[in-house]
Amino acid sequence: MCGGRGTRLGAPVEKPLVEVCGRPMLDHVVEALQQSRVETIYAVTSPHTPETRTRASNLELHCIDAPGDGYVSDLGYALDRVLRPVVTVVADLPLLLPDHVDAVVEAAEGGSLTVCVPVARKRSLGSSVDESLVFDYRGTPVCPAGLGVVGADSAQPDESATEHTDEATSEHTDDSDTDSTVYLTTDSRLALNVNRPTDIELAEGGCE
Template sequence: MDALLMCGGRGTRLDAAVEKPLVDICGRPMLDRIAEALHRSRVETVHAVTSPHTPNTRTRASDLGLHCIDAPGDGYVSDLGFALERVSRPVVTVVADLPLLLPDHVDAVMEAAAGGSLTACVPVELKQTLGASLDDSLVFDYQGTAVCPTGLGVIGTKTDTTQSDSTDTDSTMYLTSDTKLALNVNRPTDIALAEERCE
């Protein structure tokens, strides 16, 4: 199974001096850390989905030996759709602001997806306890618990309809309380939180 590393966003909330995927966490760019986790997992090929907003990220991705997909930069959903037309499915997807991602996380979602679609989520309460930033627009209810996506998941084959089947959310949800998956670096305060937990 291949992976799409989504790294074409503007990263305006972080307000960093470099492109968001190139922000250092414990002395290494987030892009490098996530690419390493993907390479050490069971993923076969890592595709970096870049855009006109992230030219330096594209250069770094090439230096790391990643296959680059140059998306238009019209937003996450649009760029993901663009990239999906250029890879085979199922495919792992991961955002470039999840710097504590481990190979075990990737392998676990691949196994749990079993060829279908799956979204890894964490309880909102966990993010609040950690003091991590939270995008309220992504929060939803899962079996009575407020949860939000981590940015890690699997998109199944085109004939896989479980993702759109609202009556079968169990098969598309991977709920975890792993703090490493609860820390997306979206704001400056998230950098310190992530660095406290580097390995």
């Protein structure tokens, strides 16, 4: 997903093209996807990101030109044009690794899955928090990381979904009281979305 305006970042270039460790964030995300088990990569652009579309074409990605009416709307537009299940990832997650993608795909088991990070973890790292996205999950304020899987039947949530945790967490419990599956992680790489100038410096410190 790379069609947002990115106004909070205040960069002189389109948000997906902001450089982290000498390369556009889009390139970092694409590389992680290319090295994962994902078979086909689509760049969902919009009228707000024409230069990003050019870059995506140069990277030989399949481009979907969404209307640019917002993340949720553009995501829906793209999902109507691809086969599911599908991995979704935002372009402002430059520290994404292939292992992250593969782990989430495996945990989803063909269903839908949303990767979330505790707000406390993001704040401990100094990462910015979009308060509009924060929600309570089992008594803990969490925020979506921007990585997930949309299953083949996402319109019919699985009421018996289970909670998945990564190696940084210690509990795997039944989640039958929710209508979606949450993959909870404290991985610092997934806790850092580049939304503000201070996030760029944090991301630079996490580059290998």
